[in-house]
Amino acid sequence: MANNFRFKPLLEKIKNEIKKHGYKITGPRLAIIEFLIHTEGHPDIDDLYSEVSKDYPGIGVATVYRTMDLLRQLNLINTLELPEGRQRYEIILPEDHHHHLVCMECKRIVEFGNCNFKHLVEDIESSTRFKIYSHSTVAYGLCPHCSASS
Amino acid sequence: MANNFRFKPLLEKIKNEIKKHGYKITGPRLAIIEFLIHTEGHPDIDDLYSEVSKDYPGIGVATVYRTMDLLRQLNLINTLELPEGRQRYEIILPEDHHHHLVCMECKRIVEFGNCNFKHLVEDIESSTRFKIYSHSTVAYGLCPHCSASS
DNA sequence: ATACCTGCAAAGTCTTTGCAACATG
DNA sequence: CATGTTGCAAAGACTTTGCAGGTAT
Numbered sequence: 001m002a003n004n005f006r007f008k009p010l011l012e013k014i015k016n017e018i019k020k021h022g023y024k025i026t027g028p029r030l031a032i033i034e035f036l037i038h039t040e041g042h043p044d045i046d047d048l049y050s051e052v053s054k055d056y057p058g059i060g061v062a063t064v065y066r067t068m069d070l071l072r073q074l075n076l077i078n079t080l081e082l083p084e085g086r087q088r089y090e091i092i093l094p095e096d097h098h099h100h101l102v103c104m105e106c107k108r109i110v111e112f113g114n115c116n117f118k119h120l121v122e123d124i125e126s127s128t129r130f131k132i133y134s135h136s137t138v139a140y141g142l143c144p145h146c147s148a149s150s
Numbered sequence: 151m152a153n154n155f156r157f158k159p160l161l162e163k164i165k166n167e168i169k170k171h172g173y174k175i176t177g178p179r180l181a182i183i184e185f186l187i188h189t190e191g192h193p194d195i196d197d198l199y200s201e202v203s204k205d206y207p208g209i210g211v212a213t214v215y216r217t218m219d220l221l222r223q224l225n226l227i228n229t230l231e232l233p234e235g236r237q238r239y240e241i242i243l244p245e246d247h248h249h250h251l252v253c254m255e256c257k258r259i260v261e262f263g264n265c266n267f268k269h270l271v272e273d274i275e276s277s278t279r280f281k282i283y284s285h286s287t288v289a290y291g292l293c294p295h296c297s298a299s300s
Numbered sequence: 301a302t303a304c305c306t307g308c309a310a311a312g313t314c315t316t317t318g319c320a321a322c323a324t325g
Numbered sequence: 326c327a328t329g330t331t332g333c334a335a336a337g338a339c340t341t342t343g344c345a346g347g348t349a350t
Contacts, residue, residue: 019350022303022304023304023305024303024304024305024348024349024350025349025350026304026305026306026348026349027306027348028305028306028307029305045339045340046339058306058307059306059307060306060307061307061339061340062306062307062308062309062341062342063305063306063307065339065340065341066305066306066341079233081231081232081233081288082231083229083231083237085237085314085338085339086338086339087233087235101274101280101282103280104283110278110280112274112277112278114270114273114274114277115270116266116269116270117287119266120264120265120266123264124251124262124264124289125291127262127264128251128260128262129293129294130251130253130260130289130291130292130293130294130297131291131292132251132289132290132291133254133290133291133292134289134290134291135287135288135289135290136287136288136290137267137285137286137287138231138285138286139267139274139280139282139284139285140282140283140284140285140286141275141280141282141284142280142281142283143279143280144279144280147280147281169325172328172329173329173330174323174324174325174328174329174330175324175325176323176324176329176330176331177323177331178330178332179330195314195315196314208331208332209331209332210331210332210333211315211332212315212316212317212331212332212333213330213331213332215314215315215316216316216330216331235314235339235340236314
């Protein structure tokens with residue numbers, strides 16, 4: 001697996017974070033977290049449920065929802081808001097600020113790292129008097145394949 | 151109404167767009183569109199349903215959903231994807247490219263106009279080979295009021 | 301031993317759909 | 326008057342919740 005190198009330290013960090021807050025490391029949680037660390041994709045609840053079921057048969061959907069809530073509360077995952085009407089998730093890697101490009105045709109999701117938003121923060125903070133903590137950008141377009149075939 | 155000046159030409163443009171595509175101007179549609187043009191907010195389906203019911207009693211929720219689908223297909227409204235799990239809408243004004251700032255505490259939504267994304271488009275297009283057509287940024291923070299009281 | 305956690309099924313919420321009556325162009 | 330549109334209610338999709346039994350620490 002390409003990203004295996006990131007596996008152990010990240011997994012340990014996540015487990016510690018969970019324990020630190022008084023929650024427990026359980027089979028279903030581990031299976032979900034390991035899947036999230038390994039996958040290159042941006043799974044939704046259904047993807048998680050069906051994929052994790054392979055490692056952990058018998059897991060219930062409710063557990064998947066509850067685990068994702070927990071991970072989000074602990075700031076261990078990001079939630080992607082796309083126009084699909086459901087959420088997709090990705091594990092947060094340290095030092096990996098990126099955004100997403102979505103193909104309007106085939107729905108493929110690609111990450112991109114260039115982000116110059118930080119240059120704007122001061123401007124926006126002074127014009128709106130908000131204190132900004134985070135941001136998320138989604139760009140829409142056509143992927144190479146779909147743009148060739150249209 | 152502060153934005154009355156924008157009302158007539160925009161309304162005409164929208165009506166024409168609807169007719170041009172073979173759809174009809176009906177009472178419920180007009181009531182929804184007029185509300186969207188007048189409001190300063192970012193209503194969700196429920197807001198629309200209850201507000202528009204005042205002008206047009208008896209309207210059904212299904213009609214609100216269907217009208218918003220139509221307006222989105224014709225590119226007359228923007229959909230805001232926020233972590234609330236439901237969509238919010240805004241009418242598209244010509245020459246008004248902006249993004250949104252959301253207060254994490256009180257959920258207030260504020261628009262900001264600074265956007266330097268266009269400088270990145272070429273970079274992203276060449277590194278990903280996508281053709282980009284639009285983008286949307288949401289920043290999260292604390293509004294002046296909430297940041298004072300915390 | 302004591303929280304916490306799980307799967308299940310039921311309940312809840314939000315959105316879509318089928319349909320007969322109606323309205324627009 | 327042909328075609329699109331509407332409100333309603335039912336169906337569908339997705340998410341949350343209550344609970345009794347199970348499990349991590």
